[in-house]
Amino acid sequence: MKIIIHRGSKEIGGSCVELNSGETRVIIDLGMPLVKANKEPFDSKALEGESVKELVRTHILPAVSGLYEGEKSTINAAILSHAHQDHYGFLRYINPDIPVYMSSGAKILIEISDLFIPTKANLRNVVPFEMWHSFKIGDLAVTPYLVDHSAFDAAAFVIEGGGKKVFYSGDLRGHGRKKVLFDKLLSAPPGNIDCLLLEGSMLGRENGQYPDEKAVEERMVNLFRGKKNIAFVFCSSQNIDRLVSVYRAAKRSGSLLVIDLYTAYILDRLSTVSKHLPQFDWDEVRVKYFQSHARVLVESNQKELLYKYQEAKIKIEDIDQNKENIVMLMRDNSIFKACLQKLTNLEGAMAVYSMWDGYVTDKFRNVLAEHGISYEHVHTSGHAVVSDLQRLANAINPSHIIPIHTFYPQDYLSLFGNVRLVDDGEVISI
Ligand SMILES: [Zn+2]
Ligand SMILES: [Zn+2]
Known part of the structure; x- marks a missing residue:
């Protein structure tokens, strides 16, 4: 050979x-x-x-x-x-x-x-x-x-x-x-x-400060339990292990996990491979619709999914009124920007960065500081x-x-x- x-x-x-x-x-x-x-x-x-x-x-x-x-x-x-x-x-x-x-x-x-x-x-x-x-x-x-x-x-x-x-x-x-x-x-x-x-x-x-995925979950539980305002978690929606850690930490801290349509769609599609992944219709999960994601689903002839996930849909106003009980998954800066504009008083909120932090820019840190949002890096390789x-x-x-x-x-x-x-x-x- x-x-x-x-x-x-x-x-x-x-x-x-x-x-x-x-x-x-x-x-x-x-x-x-x-x-x-x-x-x-x-x-x-x-x-x-x-x-x-x-x-x-x-x-x-x-x-x-x-x-x-x-x-x-x-x-x-x-x-x-x-x-x-x-x-x-x-x-x-x-x-x-x-x-x-x-x-x-x-x-x-x-x-x-x-x-x-x-x-x-x-x-x-x-x-x-x-x-x-x-x-x-x-x-x-x-x-x-x-x-x-x-x-x-x-x-x-x-x-x-x-x-x-x-x-x-x-x-x-x-x-x-x-x-x-x-x-x-x-x-x-x-x-x-x-x-x-x-x-x-x-x-x-x-390896970074956390030795394993369990330690990542534990750290998030502690952070979420102590939060006084919304917690944004920045992670890849395709890193399913991490999504599960975030879901479990949100649940254990008595918080709702708000995911976006893209993430709901990924988890839904993967349910044919694993029955153990959190889904849009689980009690502690809500779905925030963003236009860019909805458009992709409509253009790929999957409009019915917008109705399917409807039961878990949460509006930005409802997120705003319930911030201290919410962990919200963040996908990219354009969506984050839209949320920052619509959510009132983010003083004391936290951004949990759950990816390799080589991607973090000064601009991002400055935006967080302007809104009074603290920064935490919680990741394992x-x-x-x-x-x-x-x-x-x-x-x-x-x-x-x-x-x-x-x-x-x-x-x-x-x-x-x-x-x-x-x-x-x-x-x-x-
Ligand atoms: Zn790889
Ligand atoms: Zn590789």
Whole structure:
């Protein structure tokens, strides 16, 4: 078996790996990069109006023969680990003859992103897989393992063929709401792994002040219990683990959780995958309608959902009158701005920032200060800390570990055994 990391051997983002048995070629993930070659942030505007040929020539798209639209396909299938842009963002360029395997949860989240955000994946040949159920692609057998990550329904993969076995970690962690999955991986790891492609996002990084998702929930409970005015929580509506933490903290503190239409729609769609996610019709949940979200639902012929969620609808005036009992999820600045204009007296309100705080601008902090809103950062990473990665590597005990999804591949040498450093595009025979 041959492995080629087309992109991701020395960076976080833009992951793309090829496995080639000689008979079968499979691509794992085809992500959008987070950084350019010079380490500056990658701007998706660089893609606008460019042909696949041009994007390959300028090294924005990895040079993978037979993968893209407009040429004869020689790739048997692509498999996607999870619905984060740095793993699926370039699938839009894939030849539609190539089936793309992914979990049902990933499929739903990508479909929703396609409705609500301008950069579309536009997937035309999706085949959903079930976790723990092996499937064949040519002479390769793929087994998806459900993993704990900030993306919902995320997978790691065992891929077997020609007597060799590869474990691709995807993105994972051992401190989220599905920690039990990580523990299970440690206690019953896949055996006889020849090569472990191991993510290392947390190398060279701090985890932040909260060690796990439980601690995030506890901190929020304390904050919400003591609040005298509304609490705004800024988090990604696609980070389902975090939504559950916010919901639980709101409920435990006797507050109502106000979500927006977009979030209500995500949770509703995902109810086909999990029955345990908070929903619009749960007692402690209300839905605030915003025009921009309503328009998307109407334009995608789902107007009936506006009636469906109606029973939970809350008006801004009702939020205003009941501020001290409300935790309100915030999605982006335009919506936040609209709320700031309509809500009276926000002195003593709080903004709980529940994402990586590298996104926080001075402008945002100034707006909060102007309104007398305090700022709290409550977050934990979507990625495993180094000690958990070491436990995982020890449990799997592979013949080789190859770094991926990390800015510090060299550091693997001192942290793990049997490390093999590779370059993007290098052909690795195992
Ligand atoms: Zn990632
Ligand atoms: Zn991810």
